Amino acid sequence: MTFAPVDLSSLIKSYDVRGIVPEPFSPTVARAIGAAFATVIVIPDAGEAGDATPSDVTKAAGRPRVVVGHDMRDSGPELVAAFVSGLTDAGIDVINIGLCSTDGLYHASGTYDVPGAMFTASHNPAEYNGIKLCRAGARPVGQDTGLTRIKELAQQYLGHGLPGPATQLGSETQRSTLSEYAKFLRNLVDLSDIRPLKVVVDAGNGMGGYTAPAVLGTAANLPELPLEIVPLYFELDGTFPNHEANPLDPKNLVDLQKAVVEHGADIGLAFDGDADRCFVVDEQGNPVSPSAITGLVGLREIAKEKAEGREVTIIHNLITSRAVPDFMQGAGAKTVRTRVGHSFIKAQMAEHDAVFGGEHSAHYYFRDFFFADTGMLAAMHVLAALGEQEHPLSAIADMYEPYVASGEINSTIEDVDAARQRVIQAYVEEKGAGDVEVDELDGLTISHWHSHPQWWFNLRASNTEPLLRLNVEAADEDMMEKVRDDVLGLVRGE
Missing domain, CATH: 3.30.310.50 (Alpha-D-phosphohexomutase, C-terminal domain)
Incomplete structure (x- = not known):
């Protein structure tokens, strides 16, 4: 079968897939990318070297599997179905975890040790969708680690047709991993003994409205925490009826800031559309910079490692405050400065066995979380730091923001x-x-x-x-x- 040619150069970018649905990002394109992902990443990682073909699957070491999930956008299920067909035709078994945050997908990839694909356009408007791809163990796929070849091969498939199906087609199974994800995070940061905190959470109608009740509440049948959650826009709605799910833009924090002050809350948390980023507001309604959060969380991770007698490396991108390396080095850690972008930082995290990494865009990376980024785990560290002592968040944040940006x-x-x-x-x-x-x-x-x-x-x-x-x-x-x-x-x- 031959498809109409589509130029993928504007769709497949440096470290993910992102575009308007249905043009240029159509189910046909999603299927071609799924087939290319199988050929470039999944089958070689299962035991073959170099580009493979569907007939090679039976030769691979074990039956290749991929975990796939999507956010709340209306276009997600149809695009996922097309992508999955590209995988199963290539002989790949698919674990479809359905609705999830991006860090929920990374958790599944890391826990099951299989490649993954998350369908999301993060903070982009409703007409967009995209894919964040990873290798087994949530290792990144970017332009230098397979994405360029995926683009080339998908382009070829769109112009000349997909390869023939594998001798044995793959299967698709449905599985919810939300409870596993929530339990995993709870085991990394103990919030059970902190002082009671009132927390306003603005999910922006994104996936934070799905994950926050499970991790910070009792939706995953976990013990109750000393947190009073005030929810804002927890209803999943990919049209974003209240405001864009992009907390990096100050106008999208206004509702959270107002609610924190009105409710007399101790802290406000804002998640982007796929909930892999978390922004923090103090008790006065003032934003706390991601660099300050990087400093706060980084020092907590350094202290934990030093207590075990281990050397510590912290990653930060070149846009973060100069205070970050100052604080980290002062606490005895090695710091590594890197480019902007999650695929670059994840590669550096793994290369240096870094315990933590932070970006100015509020992406936070943890060795304990497969070297991947998770906004929820960062939020839990901030809640722990706040709840383990009596000072307000504004006083704590001031300590980590000595310069002006x-x-x-x-x-x-x-x-x-x-x-x-x-x-x-x-x-x-x-x-x-x-x-x-x-x-x-x-x-x-x-x-x-x-x-x-x-x-x-x-x-x-x-x-x-x-x-x-x-x-x-x-x-x-x-x-x-x-x-x-x-x-x-x-x-x-x-």
Whole structure:
């Protein structure tokens, strides 16, 4: 069978699949990606080397399996069914866990030690869907670890037809893993003896409304915790009728901030659409930066490892506050700075056997969670840190936010290279390279941190749009605003 050709370059990105349904992301495309995933990842990981074909499945070491789940988007079940058919035609058995958060999918992949596929578009609007793919044990699949080849092969299948079915077709079984997931997390952080806390949780009509009652409540038949949960938008609704499930945008935190103050709560938690990220609001309704959460959770993990006499490594991306490596190194840990993006961080987590990793976007990674990201486990650590002592969250957060950050500022630029060159000329060539440190680990980072006044900034181009993303941090607000405004003027040609 030959399908109409579809250009997958805008759909399959650096570390996931993401696009509008039904065009370009149709069930036909999902089936082709499923077949390509089987060929590139599943069958080779089960015992073969290099690209395989369905007939190779019977030669693999054991019967290959894949775990598949989806979020609350209406398009999910149809896309999953098509993807599953691409797998079962290739002789792959599928464990379909149905509704789940992305970290719930990672838990299943790690627990069963099988590759996985999570159908979600995370925080994107309702018309989008996507796939986050992983190898067995929740190991990442990104552009350098199989996703590029999957795109090439899926493109080939769409143009010339899928390969013939395997000699023995795979099967599909349904299984709910929510209770297993909740129990697993409960065993990692003990919240049973903390002081009583009132917690407002904004699920944004996303998967946090499914996982929070199970993990923090009694929906998974687990013992009751000393938590009073005030739910906001727990109803699963992929049209996001109340606000976008993107807590990185301040406007989507307004309802949570208001509810925390009105209810006299100790803390507010906001999850994105697939609930793999968690944002925190203090008792005054003020957001706590993801860098501060990285510092708080990182120090808890370091203390646990040091108590066992182990060396500790912490991963952080280059956008996180300079306070993060300061705190981590001060506590005796090694720190590794990495690019932005979950597939890159997960690879570094595994390579360095890191106990914890954090990103400015509120992705938090744990060795105890298969080196994968989980917003719920991060939230549990924050609840434990808050509940184990009597100070309010605002006082604790202040300890971890000694510097001033701009947050991410996007500029639409037609000629990204020219804008970048204007910044290099002003900050490196005219001022002299000896005054600043320059690196290109991910975009352009220019730093004046080791002498006064202290500041740094990073410019990163979008992979899919004519955008430049600016992040600035400085020792005080005046300097942050000065650098921010100067760089924005250069970028925008003002």
